[in-house]
Amino acid sequence: MPKSRRSITDLILHLHPQTVPRETLRLTLSWGLGGMAAVLVGLLFLTGILLLLVYQPSINHAYNSILILTREVPFGLWVRNIHHWSANLLVVIAVLHLLRVVLTGAFGPGRRLNWVIGLFLLFLLLSSNFTGYLLPWDQLAYWAVTICTSMLGYIPFCGQWLQELFRGGAEIGPATLANFFVLHVAFIPATLFILLLWHFWLIRRAGGLVQVERNDTEKVPVLRVPSTPNLIVREAAVSLALVAFILIMSILWSAPLLEQANPGMSPNPAKSPWYFLGFQELLLHLHPVFAVFVWPLLGAAALMFVPFWRDTALPTGVWFGSEHGRKLLIWTASAGALATLGLILGDNLLLSSAEAVAVDTFITRGVLPTVLLIALLAGLYFLLIRKQKYTRAEAVTAGIVLVLVALMVCTVIGIWFRGPEMHLIWPLGQGGE
Amino acid sequence: MVENHTTESTESPDRRRFLNRCWAFFGIVAAAEFGWLGLSFMNSRKERNRPAKTDSIVSAGAVEQFTPGTVTAVPVGQFYLACLGDGSFLALSRTCTHLGCSVPWDEEKNKFVCPCHGSTFNLTGEVLTAPAPRPLDIYPVRIENGIVKVDTSVTQKRDRFEPVQATRI
Numbered sequence: 001m002p003k004s005r006r007s008i009t010d011l012i013l014h015l016h017p018q019t020v021p022r023e024t025l026r027l028t029l030s031w032g033l034g035g036m037a038a039v040l041v042g043l044l045f046l047t048g049i050l051l052l053l054v055y056q057p058s059i060n061h062a063y064n065s066i067l068i069l070t071r072e073v074p075f076g077l078w079v080r081n082i083h084h085w086s087a088n089l090l091v092v093i094a095v096l097h098l099l100r101v102v103l104t105g106a107f108g109p110g111r112r113l114n115w116v117i118g119l120f121l122l123f124l125l126l127s128s129n130f131t132g133y134l135l136p137w138d139q140l141a142y143w144a145v146t147i148c149t150s151m152l153g154y155i156p157f158c159g160q161w162l163q164e165l166f167r168g169g170a171e172i173g174p175a176t177l178a179n180f181f182v183l184h185v186a187f188i189p190a191t192l193f194i195l196l197l198w199h200f201w202l203i204r205r206a207g208g209l210v211q212v213e214r215n216d217t218e219k220v221p222v223l224r225v226p227s228t229p230n231l232i233v234r235e236a237a238v239s240l241a242l243v244a245f246i247l248i249m250s251i252l253w254s255a256p257l258l259e260q261a262n263p264g265m266s267p268n269p270a271k272s273p274w275y276f277l278g279f280q281e282l283l284l285h286l287h288p289v290f291a292v293f294v295w296p297l298l299g300a301a302a303l304m305f306v307p308f309w310r311d312t313a314l315p316t317g318v319w320f321g322s323e324h325g326r327k328l329l330i331w332t333a334s335a336g337a338l339a340t341l342g343l344i345l346g347d348n349l350l351l352s353s354a355e356a357v358a359v360d361t362f363i364t365r366g367v368l369p370t371v372l373l374i375a376l377l378a379g380l381y382f383l384l385i386r387k388q389k390y391t392r393a394e395a396v397t398a399g400i401v402l403v404l405v406a407l408m409v410c411t412v413i414g415i416w417f418r419g420p421e422m423h424l425i426w427p428l429g430q431g432g433e
Numbered sequence: 434m435v436e437n438h439t440t441e442s443t444e445s446p447d448r449r450r451f452l453n454r455c456w457a458f459f460g461i462v463a464a465a466e467f468g469w470l471g472l473s474f475m476n477s478r479k480e481r482n483r484p485a486k487t488d489s490i491v492s493a494g495a496v497e498q499f500t501p502g503t504v505t506a507v508p509v510g511q512f513y514l515a516c517l518g519d520g521s522f523l524a525l526s527r528t529c530t531h532l533g534c535s536v537p538w539d540e541e542k543n544k545f546v547c548p549c550h551g552s553t554f555n556l557t558g559e560v561l562t563a564p565a566p567r568p569l570d571i572y573p574v575r576i577e578n579g580i581v582k583v584d585t586s587v588t589q590k591r592d593r594f595e596p597v598q599a600t601r602i
Contacts, residue, residue, distance in 0.1 A: 143534060143549070146532070146533045146534065147532045147533060147534065147549060149533075150531075150532040150533035151532060164479050165472070165475050165476065165479075168475065168478040168479065169478060169479050170479075175478040179475065263511075263535070264508060264511070264527075264535060265535055265537075266534040266535045266536075266537075266547075266548045266549060267548065268537075268548035269548055269549070270534055270548045270549040280550070283531075283532070283550050283564060284550050284551060284564060285564075286564070287563075287564070287566070288531060288532070288564060288566060291564075351551075351562060351563070352562075361563050361564070361566070365563065365564070420548070421546050421547070421548055421551050422548070422549065422550055422551040423551065
């Protein structure tokens with residue numbers, strides 16, 4: 001083998017172990033989700049560099065530069081669409097990846113730090129998506145950033161200060177765009193790159209993907225196969241298929257671009273990007289301090305600390321841990337979806353009937369639902385552990401699935417079932433209302 | 434050389450630990466300095482982007498122009514001039530107190546309806562339906578020689594509507 005060729009092979013092998021356990025090669029173990037996410041990040045870096053050549057980060061020129069990009073630059077529209085669809089698909093893939101890790105018990109001892117890094121990566125790519133959403137400075141962008149920076153204002157103690165820091169002043173203006181531009185093209189990609197390498201390296205240090213636990217009495221050695229070609233070929237197949245899918249999708253559907261930003265008129269309905277519509281749904285029902293600060297903080301803290309609680313990870317390498325666990329999770333997911341739907345519809349009736357001057361909602365729409373939610377989760381936990389004899393791992397996983405399903409239902413309602421003034425609508429009906 | 438090195442390190446583990454801690458300390462100080470530098474860069478623009486004081490007084494029009502019980506948008510000053518039932522004036526900010534969307538006046542329903550999260554406000558800016566936590570902010574109104582003038586540089590927050598907030602002739 002020529003020397004140059006060998007060095008490339010060495011580089012690939014350096015990112016991978018020399019050999020991998022054969023059972024972790026199954027597509028149905030990981031569905032290649034982590035790899036897909038990495039490929040999408042790569043696509044985003046490449047298309048991002050191209051977009052940077054055309055984009056002008058000032059409020060007077062940003063919108064126009066996007067128009068020039070889509071109309072005059074060769075393949076400009078296509079490149080923008082690739083960037084857009086990769087970013088959006090990345091959110092879906094990353095959440096599925098998180099779900100896969102939970103459901104195959106892959107955050108146990110030896111992988112705890114990597115779970116935390118994974119959560120930071122999820123946060124970073126959501127921030128990256130959101131900061132990118134602002135850059136075209138169209139109506140979508142302007143009002144999304146208005147709402148988002150106003151949300152910062154509800155954070156206790158330092159909210160106002162944070163809000164002015166991110167806006168670069170009391171009002172949204174040139175400094176706001178500069179902030180988000182720097183975050184999007186420099187700060188977030190650099191941090192993302194470092195954390196991704198760390199993420200990959202920690203997988204390798206943990207001995208690759210999760211494997212089925214084996215009894216010590218069995219002396220059957222783990223069957224290992226060389227990474228090249230076994231792993232590399234599979235990775236290439238998944239990556240190339242994904243890239244092809246994105247390229248075709250970007251030919252067929254274009255990324256949205258509304259009119260230029262108009263500070264005088266919010267679009268009706270003014271919706272956040274789809275991955276934040278779950279939170280927007282919360283904002284419709286809860287006191288802002290709770291929707292913006294308390295609930296996300298509780299959720300993030302809970303996810304962060306789950307692996308550090310003993311025995312919360314399911315048996316490794318088997319989906320849902322067991323058949324028993326699979327049934328529990330199906331029940332939890334369906335019940336959770338129905339309950340969330342019921343709560344939203346019920347609260348909608350309550351909101352529309354109470355046309356009187358609203359009282360202070362801090363208790364009724366803040367403290368009370370929070371206490372009820374925590375009581376509900378704790379009650380379900382004890383019910384599953386004491387009465388139904390489920391393991392702690394199964395109960396905790398059911399809790400995570402319940403919360404994620406509730407968030408997904410909120411997101412779906414936000415995307416398709418909210419119309420003008422954010423009233424509930426039936427999208428298939430004539431005219432909506 | 435190698436032997437020297439190892440004997441030295443076994444002889445003074447305290448010294449090594451001390452030096453390592455120094456490096457860690459200087460590293461943290463450097464990171465903090467950079468963070469502080471970044472924050473002061475971001476903070477410096479807050480001052481520069483304060484709106485100029487000169488054009489803060491906006492003339493909304495003559496008193497006779499406004500009929501009681503109506504709301505007029507004044508785009509120049511980014512506010513609504515509400516003429517209450519008794520003929521007094523209230524200058525309402527068009528920014529929703531929930532998350533800062535621009536709130537349009539709905540003539541038919543006789544209320545402000547926020548397009549972002551569905552909050553509604555009545556003619557005096559009071560909250561009719563949540564999630565908005567407080568009434569629309571107001572600006573001071575003066576009536577000089579029959580002209581309604583609004584000072585948009587001062588935003589006044591309030592918990593409820595009180596008749597003293599409105600300006601009479």
